Amino acid sequence: MFDVATPKAEPLLRADAGAALTASVADSSFHLIDTTMMYAPRSGGVKRYLSAKRAWLAARRPDVRHTLVVPGAATRAEEAGLYTVSAAKLPFGDGYRMPASPTKWAAVLRLLDPDIIEAGDVFVPGHAAMDAGEALGVPVVGVCHTDAPTLAALHLGDWAEQPTFNFWAQAYQRFDHVVAPSRHTAARLAEAGVQRVSVHPLGVDTALFHPSRGDRQALLRRLGFPADSRLLVFAGRPAREKNIDSMVAAVELLGDPYRLVLIGAGKDARYSSRVACIDFERAPERLAGVIASCDAFLHANENEIFGLVVLEAMAAGLPVVGPNKGGVGELIDDGVGQLATGVDPASLAEAVEALFVRDMDALKLAARRRAEMRHSWDHTFEGLTRLYVQLLGRNPRRAPLKLSA
Known part of the structure; x- marks a missing residue:
């Protein structure tokens, strides 16, 4: 194992330390x-x-x-x-497939002969990745994309x-290093005794x-909502942990002029006329257009590992x-939205009301600015690439890679 970070020490590699460390590699090319198994036609954050x-990588690091x-x-x-590995389709869950054989999966990984492997789960692909890594x-x-113990409960x-x-x-x-997308996730991993962790939002x-992708009037016409509607939106899978029913109940408590738009989450449900259910938008541009046409984003999962869709809403100019x-x-935070004290309908409704009495135009501008300033993909992937380079530099399989300030 590569001892990159200790559980009680500040991790050696952090996403926000990128400006202080640049990878200088004599032969920077690597495979x-x-x-992951969390990749399907209708899957969400992991696939994105x-x-x-x-x-x-294609645009910025063609050497990788x-x-x-x-x-x-x-x-x-x-x-x-x-490359795909044959796996049985699950009878539920947006086209996800469950691989059955770590041995077959590991064999495919070995044949592809990588220099480094990143696993997005701890199921069959994750264990196959560790087996292939040891063999190679x-x-x-x-x-860590999911909090499996909380979901199991x-x-x-x-x-x-x-x-x-x-x-x-x-x-x-077992991993040589673990990436956590949030401090919340890193803390959960620390509880589990995982030592080599760094946070990369x-x-x-x-x-x-x-x-600019928003067209509020077109969306109102499409949904048949009144012109004075206050449009809340949520996009995601209809999973229990998303607390869809709590969001719906909050809108019912609020009454007019509040409306809720569910993208993908309420496809087969029947709600009141205040709730509109839109099927999963496979084209990213269409998803971005619907979100940008609303007034605020509503989220009710208090155990979310990160919340990529929250960033997408902020980038579209929506307070959350x-x-x-x-x-x-x-x-x-208060600069870009409104925190709710709980995810019960009353708490959500109270937070929504508190949001809409504020300067919504200023909040929309602040949300967009926050996404631009703090959450570009450049920041994420530059940090991850530095992590890969450091791990490869400690790998006896190849010549050391050099890191310089």
């Missing part, structure tokens, strides 16, 4: 593989993170060869740099939390998510109402 990384290995209908090369003698980075009952926590902890302890495409806990609580 990075990203692998990987797609953004792929585009960024980047390969994606994800579940699919068959084991094959789908296109340049994208290359470092393996784990990115929520979906299965309290009895499931401790065994899931034990599995989760043991898996992340995710970013947002500020050109794609932009206020969200819980004062979890990753979302780290992204918003």
Whole structure:
């Protein structure tokens, strides 16, 4: 294992330390593989993170060869740099597939011969990545995208939390390094005894998510809402932890002129005329356009690992109402939105009302400015690339890579 950080010390590599450390590499080319099961036609934040990384590396670091290995209908090369490993489609969950064989997955990774592997989960792909890394003698980075113990308790009952926590902890302890997208996540990993952790917040495409994409009048006509509506919006999967029903109940408590637009989250539900359900917007431009056409973003998951969609809303010029806990609580404050004291309907409704009595135009400008100044993908991927370089420099498989100030 590569002892990059200790549990009680400040991590050696932090995303916000980027200006002080530049990687200078004599031979900077290397082969990075990203692998995860959380990649499907309708998947959300993890897929957007990987797609953004792929585009960024192609534009900014063409010396880095980047390969994606994800579940699919068959084991094959789908296109340049994208390979699928056959996996059964789950009967629920937006087209996700569950791989069955770590051995087969690890064999594909070994054949592709990476210099470094990043795993986006601790399920079959994550364990296969660690097995392949050990066989090849290359470092393996784990990115913590989900709080599995909390989700297990929520979906299965309290009895499931401790065994899931034990599995989760043991898996992340095997990685050479673990990336946490928020301080909240890093603290959860520390509870699990994971020592080599650094915090790298995710970013947002500020050109794609932009206020100029909004067309409020067109959206009002499309949904049949009155012209004086105050439009709240949420985009995400209809998962229990998203607390969709709590957001709907909050809007019902508020009454006119508040309306809620659910993108992807309420497809099969029947709500009152104050709630409009839009199917998942597969085209990013359409998603960005709907969000930018609303007045404020509403989020009700207090255990969110990060909350990428919150950044997307801010970049689109929307202030955010969200819980004062979890990753979302780290992204918003009074300068760009309104923190709710809880995720029950009354607390959410109170926070929404408090938001709309403020200067909404100023909040929209501040939200956009925050996204531009603090949350560019450049910041994220430059920090991650420095991490890869450092791990490769400690790897006996290849000549050391040099780091210089």
